[in-house]
Structures are given as C-alpha cells and as structure tokens.
Amino acid sequence: MKMWDTGRDKKEKAILVAVDIEGENSWKIEDSVRELRELTLSSGAGVIKDIACHRVKPTASFFIGKGKAEEISNLAQELEADTVIFSEDLSSTQQRNLEEIITAKTIDRTQLILDIFAQRARSMEGKIQVELAQLEYLLPRLTGKGIFLSRLGGGIGTRGPGEKKLEVDRRRIKTRISRLKKELNTLSRRRWSLRRHRKEGAFATVAIVGYTNAGKSTLINRLTGAHQDVRHTLFSTLDSVARKFTLPHKQKVLFSDTVGFLHRLPHHLIEAFKATLEEVKEADILLHVLDASSACVYEQNEAVHEVLRELEADRKPMLVALNKIDLIKDDFSIKRYLKDFKNSVPISALKGTNVELLLEQLSVRLDDLMAEAELVIPQDKMHLVDLVYREGQVFKSEYRGDKVYLQVRLPHRIKAMLENLLQKK
Numbered sequence: 001m002k003m004w005d006t007g008r009d010k011k012e013k014a015i016l017v018a019v020d021i022e023g024e025n026s027w028k029i030e031d032s033v034r035e036l037r038e039l040t041l042s043s044g045a046g047v048i049k050d051i052a053c054h055r056v057k058p059t060a061s062f063f064i065g066k067g068k069a070e071e072i073s074n075l076a077q078e079l080e081a082d083t084v085i086f087s088e089d090l091s092s093t094q095q096r097n098l099e100e101i102i103t104a105k106t107i108d109r110t111q112l113i114l115d116i117f118a119q120r121a122r123s124m125e126g127k128i129q130v131e132l133a134q135l136e137y138l139l140p141r142l143t144g145k146g147i148f149l150s151r152l153g154g155g156i157g158t159r160g161p162g163e164k165k166l167e168v169d170r171r172r173i174k175t176r177i178s179r180l181k182k183e184l185n186t187l188s189r190r191r192w193s194l195r196r197h198r199k200e201g202a203f204a205t206v207a208i209v210g211y212t213n214a215g216k217s218t219l220i221n222r223l224t225g226a227h228q229d230v231r232h233t234l235f236s237t238l239d240s241v242a243r244k245f246t247l248p249h250k251q252k253v254l255f256s257d258t259v260g261f262l263h264r265l266p267h268h269l270i271e272a273f274k275a276t277l278e279e280v281k282e283a284d285i286l287l288h289v290l291d292a293s294s295a296c297v298y299e300q301n302e303a304v305h306e307v308l309r310e311l312e313a314d315r316k317p318m319l320v321a322l323n324k325i326d327l328i329k330d331d332f333s334i335k336r337y338l339k340d341f342k343n344s345v346p347i348s349a350l351k352g353t354n355v356e357l358l359l360e361q362l363s364v365r366l367d368d369l370m371a372e373a374e375l376v377i378p379q380d381k382m383h384l385v386d387l388v389y390r391e392g393q394v395f396k397s398e399y400r401g402d403k404v405y406l407q408v409r410l411p412h413r414i415k416a417m418l419e420n421l422l423q424k425k
C-alpha cells in the first residue's frame, strides 16, 4: 500500500479556522472561508465546522492567541475532529504550540494546497514538482522537535510522492532538493526541444490560463475534443496538455491547458511549477478563462494577474473568455464585465455558447499580432536564429550557402527588431 493512501477510507473530519488579519488580505472573510472550504473538500476531507476570527496582529506563539486556541481545542474534542486547518500560513513554532493545545493535527493553507497537488500529480514531472515544493516548505521547519516527522496518522499534510523521504534529515533533504531540481532541468530541456520542434510545424501557441475551476479544461475539450479531466474541484488539472487546432482564419494553433491559479498560490509551488508554466511564458497569446458566475470575479481576475506577474507573463496579449454565462441570469452583470474586462467574450464552455465568436476573436487578435517575414541570417548573426525560433513560427528553414534562410511568422515588434539588426553591418 502506498503511504499516502492512509486515511482515505475513513473521511477525515476538519475544522476550518479562517483568520482575518487587519490589512493583510484583500479578500472578505466570507470569501476566504468559502475558499478554504472548497480546498478542504478538494483534498478529500469533510468540513464539520468553520470558524472566522479577526485579529489586529497574529501572535508569535499561537497565531490566534492562547485563549482562542483553547477554545478551538475544546471544540475539536467535542466534535471529534481529526484536523484543524488554518487559512493563513503558520510558523513552525506556532504550529507546534497549537498542536500541543489542540490535540488534533494542525495544518496551514499551504500544506493543504500541497496535499491536493500531491494527490493530483500523475506525470513524472508533476510528481517531482510537488515533491520539490513539499521539501522546500518542510526544510525551514525542520528545527527543534521536527513535528512533521512524527506524524503517522495519515490524511492531509502527510501524503505525497516524497512522503517516505520526509523521514530523512535536513542534509539529505537538501541533497534530494538539488537532485530534483536537476531532474526538472533535464525535463525542462526536453520540453524546450519539443517546443522548438512544434514551432517548426508553424503553430502559434495559445495558453489557456485562469483561476482553478474556471472551466479551462472544459473549454479545451470543447474546442479540440481533448479528454482533459473536468471536475467541480480545485486543481483537477496539474499536467499540461497541448492540442492542435485550426482557427477560422486558418492559423494553426496549439492550445495548452495547464494548472489553475489561486489567490495567494504558495510561492514554493509557483517556483516548483515554473517548468510546467513555461508554456504560459512562451505563448503567443493568453486565453484567460474567467468564471463570470463566481461571486469573486474581480478577485479571481486579480489573482490570475498576480500569478502572471510572478511568471513575467503579464504583458502578453490576452483574450478573456467570460465563462459560465449559462449560470448568469441578469444581463446587467455581463454588460458590466464586458466593459471592465478588456477584449472579453461571454461564453459557456459547457453548453458551447459563443465559442465560435471566441475563436473568431482569437483569429483576429493573432492576425494583428503576427506578421510574415523572410529572413536571411548571415553566419556572424547565427544567435538570432534561436530568437526567431523562440518568438515565432518557422514555416521553412534552409541553408543558402553559409547563410540561413527562414520563412516565418513573428510578432510585429520582433520582426521590426530583427530587420533592423540584420540591416546593420
């Protein structure tokens, strides 16, 4: 039996503690509670109670103060909770102290998210990325008693591809981290050469991005007949998938569906998933799927931009699909969103509404972005060939004497820059 299967048969019972620290979180407390609940359910645990508390400042030893911790402890005993989940990140001291008072296992939001990722990881790359994020999270916490090492109960916070390895010491963890990073590097290089290959096939790349559960996989499935897992749960997609498609203006594109974003996505995860998220960084255009039926459309939109900024992909051209309009009863909010979100098209990926319109818009945007060019690159400027492959789609490439001839489609700005550089002696 795999170790991270423990606790699966009996549903883990969790108490949620959403903490609102003054001026720290732009989300309303009700929304934080709702999100924590969805995350918990996505991890497979059940929620037996949620508690919201406000604090001006967290305390160093108990985060929520000793009195409140005791209150939660009583409640946990009374309700026979297995786990108490905090909406904010806890330091190792806070976690240890809390666990001494609250006899149930105590975990924070990052651990909860890491646990969901651990359960979802399927591909080798996905598993390595999750393990890396788990170890990076664990490392600074491996001090003193090392509470993480003594957890044998199973359930959230104890599962993961790297779980068995949690029982090794700091130094071995560090060695493991560097090995995982090396493996990721190798995989990432392989990915890069694949991508280069694809570009030779003259595909423009469209990365489907968006908040988790917005409907990204539903959309790629509808458009391309892909079979991405679609579920009403957070982070159902971890591994990216790419599918070929021909747009109304005959451009050949490659749609990629990848991991969903989240408000305050743990930094370790973004770091670890950077390889997967390269698809986003390298895309010619982003197709942002926004769940227009959510009560937190603006917050989710902001969270997506926050992650894109971290990936340095926030300046990419973007088309917004205002999804799930079948669930919206009033025209007024759709009109408002169309005004507030630039370049947006209201759609329903589930029902197929306006999907053609979305594709047409995508075609128009791509036409605007790209221009065809013929380039002749002399030997002393061979480094530019790489740039062309990275930024554009190559239809034809051949040696003509000692020069390279390329027939390409490129973003206007790159075309102008190259033509300028190639004119210079």
Ligand SMILES: Nc1nc2c(ncn2[C@@H]2O[C@H](COP(=O)(O)OP(=O)(O)OP(=O)(O)O)[C@@H](O)[C@H]2O)c(=O)[nH]1
Residues within 6 Å of the ligand: 210, 211, 212, 213, 214, 215, 216, 217, 218, 219, 229, 230, 231, 232, 233, 234, 235, 236, 237, 238, 259, 260, 261, 323, 324, 325, 326, 327, 347, 348, 349, 350, 351
């Ligand atoms: N009503 C309605 N539901 C939709 C629509 N699009 C997607 N859904 C539902 O929303 C849920 C999430 O859809 P997914 O396609 O898995 O979302 P995702 O963005 O890929 O989510 P992750 O991979 O988990 O980040 C599923 O239950 C879908 O059936 C839509 O247009 N209308």
Ligand SMILES: [Mg+2]
Residues within 6 Å of the ligand: 216, 217, 218, 228, 229, 230, 236, 237
């Ligand atoms: Mg998905």
